[in-house]
Amino acid sequence: MASKLTVRPPYEAESSLEITLRQAFYCLEPQLRPPFPLTIPTQEQYSLLNKAIIYAILSEPHLRKIHIKHLHGVITDGYGYFTSILAIIVNEIYGKLVDSAKRQLLWITREMVDVAAVGFTDLLGSLLRQIVAGDSSEDNLWLCNEMVTLFSCKWDCLLQEGSSGLTAALYVFLRLLSDHCRVSISNAPKFESLIKLEKDFCVKMLREKFGLCLRIGRDLVRLLQDLVHVPEFRAIWRDLLYAPSVFGVDEFLDISMLYYTMTPKWFFLLRVSPQMESQLRFLLTHVEHGSQLRYQDWFTKKFLSTPEKNAVLIDLVRFICCAHHPSNDIIHSDIIQRWAVIGWLLKSSMKNYITANMKLALFYDWLFFNEKLDTVMDIEPALLLMVHSIPEYIDITNSLLEFLFLLLDNYDLERKEIVLRGVSTSLHTLVRKGVVQSLEVLTRCDKLSPNLKERLAELLSGCSGFVDNSRIPTSQML
Structure with a gap:
């Protein structure tokens, strides 16, 4: 039976x-x-x-x-x-x-x-x-262990039959490693063997099959940055910055080549379960603004019930920005917009490092934006969230602008001109495409921090000509 x-x-x-x-x-x-x-x-x-x-x-x-x-x-x-x-x-x-x-x-x-x-x-x-981010339950860790073991044991089969499975696994396990390494500090025995399996697989991919890893694009850099405190990945990070030739890929000459490669949308789906995706897409295509609270409450109880599960918020922001692009009909309707959902998710975060990573996920494509290669839909939510948070939630506008300038001041100082060019082009494109009529809504906002207004005015005046990063030689892009 x-x-x-x-x-x-x-x-x-x-x-x-x-x-x-x-x-x-x-x-x-x-x-x-x-x-x-x-x-x-x-x-x-x-x-x-x-x-x-x-x-x-x-x-x-x-x-x-x-x-x-x-x-x-x-x-x-x-x-x-x-x-x-x-x-x-x-x-x-x-x-x-x-x-x-x-x-x-x-x-x-x-x-x-x-x-x-x-x-x-x-x-x-x-x-x-x-495999759910931030979920330390036995069932979830068992599945994670089974999957990383499968990819390690079936390495040769997977290489012979195509590379997308291995590349997908790298994206997932790099992301999970960040969560597992943080949790392991307080619960080491439970995570020690799993972390070793994840490390071994990811390091093998990065050291032996870096050409496949490049297919992830710029989000590979974002994930590796979150693991720089782990010795094995600190060494990889150092080689990315100062010795790219050690990876054995002739066309990979500098980390900036990854910056200019947009991550394919399907990677972002890998860190959002089908159930989460279904609920978010329903919210963003059927629920009118003002009627979303009960749907958000249900989503919170179902998927964000503990502080540890908040780790998935980072992935949700990347999914909404890069993998869910609404139609013009929805954009001009009363349906709740992406920026509003991201604002709700930001307020749901209970940990500072998660909030910081959510902001990085929101602005990440701004840093390397190239109008000929990227889409304005990826960068639209960040600006709209800042604009629509005035005046009721001005603290959100201030915190997001402050974070953006923090990135401008500190992100890859040796390639600072790339970041400045990306942010400048983002602002220029958002205005030219009509996402907002003018940035005066920010530069003339009385409630905005005077220092931030001054920085923004300097940025806008300093890039009135806007460097066109579409002229970057093709040989510098992957």
Whole structure:
């Protein structure tokens, strides 16, 4: 008798996905026991058989070797349909799966990597998204441990079949390492072995496959900066700045080449679970301004219930800025705007270092903005948040401007002209594109700090011509 796949509260309806898989299993159960039928199934029968085998593997761990042999014998599409169903399971019901089903899911995922199944990279990405930043629960740490072990053990297979899986894993584990290293100070035994696995994988990627790492773009630098206190990454950071040739990539001549490479949107999805993404997109496409409080309260209770879980706020800001670009119809409607949601998230932060990293996530694309390569949608929320916080939340405007000037004064002093050019071009583009009619709303704001107003006026007057960073030679960009 097959066991149930999920656990759920009494008031919650059973997942339609689980029902479909279970029905397929009971419909074909006699065919799932040796000797297997030799007939060639129709397309409909093939789809049903794939679902039945998936349910069998997840619910009958003691028979998994029999079921996987059966699967190998009937596959005609390179495991594409089978793998796509596994990804749907991860995206829709992973959090509700019983522990035995989760273990089986990781086992069959490793099998799909071994056979180079069609779509296995998407499956790996779906599993990576289920690792929650700032969550120290046993289940979350177990999944993190399983995934980093998978990527380390299947290194050669993943290299042969494509690099996007390894690059995705690097992005995720660099980000998680930052959280784990901070928590380990007070709870070392729980994190020590996991941190070592994460370090070993990330360092191997950066030292041996740096060409693949470059595909992350400028956010690779942002993640590495948050690990500069870790000796292994301090050495890597030093080489990035002063000895780029040690990475063995001929075209990588200077860290500024990463600055000028925009990070592809799909990386930002890796640190936001499908459930978080669904709720945020609903908020930003269906909820009118003024009606958002109950949705925000639900989101807070569901995903931000403890100070440790606030670590995901950094990822949410990057997701909203760079991976969710609303249509013109929504921009000109009463739907709550991105800047307002980011303002709410900023006020949700309970730790200073998280707040600082959220501000960096908000302004990061300003520092290297190139109108020909970047999009104004990535930099729009920061300016609109500053403008719309006047006058009711002037403290937000002051703190954001202060942080921006802090970046101008301190971010990579040896390449300060790059940052100045990026910020200048950002301001110029935001006005020219009509995001705001004029920056006088800031320079003439009586409630704004006099020092900040003076700095802003100096910045604007000093770049009235605005250096055009679209003329950077192509050879200097990746």
